[in-house]
Amino acid sequence: MSAEYLVDLDVFARNLARVREAVAPARHMLVVKDDAYGHGIDAIVRRASAEGVTWFGAFDVETGRAVRAIAGADARIFVWLLGGVADLAAGVAARLDLGIGDEALLDDLASLPPASTPARVHLKIDTGLHRNGIRPERWSAALERVSTLVDARAASFEGLWSHIAEASDADDDNAREVFLSARTAAAAAGLTPRFSHLAASAAGFARAPFREDLVRVGAFSYGIRPAGGPSETELGIEPIASLLATVVSVEGDAVRIDLGHLHGLPSVLQGRFSIATVAGGRRVRAIEAATTVVDGWPDAVPGDTVVVFGRGGAASATDLAEAVDTIGEEIALRVSPLVPRRYTSNGPRSAR
Ligand SMILES: *Cc1c(COP(=O)(O)O)cnc(C)c1O
Numbered sequence: 001m002s003a004e005y006l007v008d009l010d011v012f013a014r015n016l017a018r019v020r021e022a023v024a025p026a027r028h029m030l031v032v033k034d035d036a037y038g039h040g041i042d043a044i045v046r047r048a049s050a051e052g053v054t055w056f057g058a059f060d061v062e063t064g065r066a067v068r069a070i071a072g073a074d075a076r077i078f079v080w081l082l083g084g085v086a087d088l089a090a091g092v093a094a095r096l097d098l099g100i101g102d103e104a105l106l107d108d109l110a111s112l113p114p115a116s117t118p119a120r121v122h123l124k125i126d127t128g129l130h131r132n133g134i135r136p137e138r139w140s141a142a143l144e145r146v147s148t149l150v151d152a153r154a155a156s157f158e159g160l161w162s163h164i165a166e167a168s169d170a171d172d173d174n175a176r177e178v179f180l181s182a183r184t185a186a187a188a189a190g191l192t193p194r195f196s197h198l199a200a201s202a203a204g205f206a207r208a209p210f211r212e213d214l215v216r217v218g219a220f221s222y223g224i225r226p227a228g229g230p231s232e233t234e235l236g237i238e239p240i241a242s243l244l245a246t247v248v249s250v251e252g253d254a255v256r257i258d259l260g261h262l263h264g265l266p267s268v269l270q271g272r273f274s275i276a277t278v279a280g281g282r283r284v285r286a287i288e289a290a291t292t293v294v295d296g297w298p299d300a301v302p303g304d305t306v307v308v309f310g311r312g313g314a315a316s317a318t319d320l321a322e323a324v325d326t327i328g329e330e331i332a333l334r335v336s337p338l339v340p341r342r343y344t345s346n347g348p349r350s351a352r
Contacts, residue, residue: 003245003259005335007039008311009047009345011223012240016051019217022236023204026211029078029197031218032067033059038333039222039241040341045070050348057216061087064096078122078159078216080132084108092119097158099124101132106145109155121146122159122195125182127175129163139182143189150191160186160193164210166202176210202226205235223311224328225318232316239317242310243335245275245292246303253296255282257306260290264334265308272323274314276307281314 019028030053036044045056045067055076058064064079071077073095080099082088085108091098092115100106101124109119123146126133134142149155160183164175179198186193196212204215219225223239225232232238245259257275261267267287274281279297286293294306307313309320309331318328 003243003257003263003339005038005241005243005339005341006311007043007241007341007343009043009240009343011238011311012039012044012047012221013051013348015221015223015237015240016048016053018236019204019215019221020052023211023215023217026204026213026215027055028053028221029055029057029076029214029216030221031057031059031200031216033057033063033218034329034333037218037222037224037329038335040343041066042070043341043343047345047348049075055214057218058096061091061094061096064091065094068094068096080122080124085111088112088119089115092117096120097122099159099161101126101134103134103138103142103145106142106149109149110145112154114154118153119149119155120158121149121155122161122193122197123157123186125160125162125179127162127164127178127182127198128171129165129175131163133162136178136182139185140189143186143191146191147189157186157191157193159195159197159214161195161197163200164198164203166200169207172203172207172210202229219329222332223316224332225316227318227322227327239311241332242312243308243339245306245308247300247306248291248302250296250300250302251293254285254293255296255300256291256293257308258291259308259339260288260292262289262336263339264336265292266324266331266334268324269320273309273320275309276312276314278304282306 049071056067057078058067060081064077078097097120099122124133164172197214199210201217201220203210223237245257248258249256270287282295309315317331320331321328
């Protein structure tokens with residue numbers, strides 16, 4: 001056997017149930033950007049659909065179309081990276097929910113040939129992150145353009161949304177004030193969104209007033225806890241994936257495994273964490289290109305399996321992240337496509 005990333009879809013289903021409960025009565029939008037945070041979008045979307053997830057956050061149109069192909073005609077699929085006319089046309093054709101944070105995109109929408117279905121517009125207010133979003137001083141101009149599109153049946157006003165930093169409660173509170181005024185202004189302009197959405201994992205779990213109609217949850221769905229924040233147990237989630245490797249040689253008091261920085265294990269982590277072996281935790285000594293050297297154990301033999309991180313391991317992705325001052329997603333996303341994904345499951349609840 002060689003290194004693999006083993007994803008337990010039944011654990012994923014438990015996390016989905018936990019997220020659903022935590023954000024209720026708001027709905028869970030499962031964020032599946034970056035190949036479902038490295039877990040593999042096909043298997044993740046398929047299982048989520050079987051578990052009753054109806055909203056997906058897909059980031060870009062290409063991913064949105066991939067989700068449509070798996071999740072079927074009824075799924076709602078939100079995308080928020082839109083690159084102009086061709087992208088918008090493809091998004092409308094696939095009946096994606098379009099996160100519009102730029103007035104130029106409203107002009108582009110107006111320039112599209114009439115489509116059989118109106119574009120599903122979710123207008124984004126910039127609540128202070130300055131990443132993307134309509135600035136408050138341009139909000140009423142943007143609303144006017146949306147009204148024109150709605151009157152022409154070129155668009156339906158599906159949503160009002162923003163993204164918050166989730167780093168400080170005070171900043172998030174200020175962002176929420178801006179969000180609420182934007183909604184008041186939209187209502188005054190005759191535009192009442194069917195869906196409001198503002199929060200991701202952290203605020204969605206911790207702060208009820210931020211839940212609105214939909215909570216866009218990525219990290220917690222995959223069991224990735226926030227760096228420096230509450231534990232998995234406190235959150236009621238579990239990591240769904242284990243990064244497994246195999247012993248290739250025993251070298252004196254050390255053991256070499258078949259996974260290195262080419263597979264996505266950052267070299268900077270050497271000396272800073274332990275892997276799980278049959279004999280317990282063993283310290284990582286050196287991370288090389290294709291292999292890693294760890295402290296040995298009695299009776300170690302080539303072919304033995306170890307857990308480098310994740311489910312069943314000595315450390316989670318976020319534990320590793322904290323050792324080098326980053327976030328768990330960063331570690332999870334680095335697991336290279338060179339490492340095959342494998343899935344275990346007893347099947348969806350509905351099929352058991
Ligand atoms: C990535 C992302 C999310 C999900 O964030 P998590 O912290 O992983 O839950 C939500 N909304 C937007 C706009 C994002 O880009």
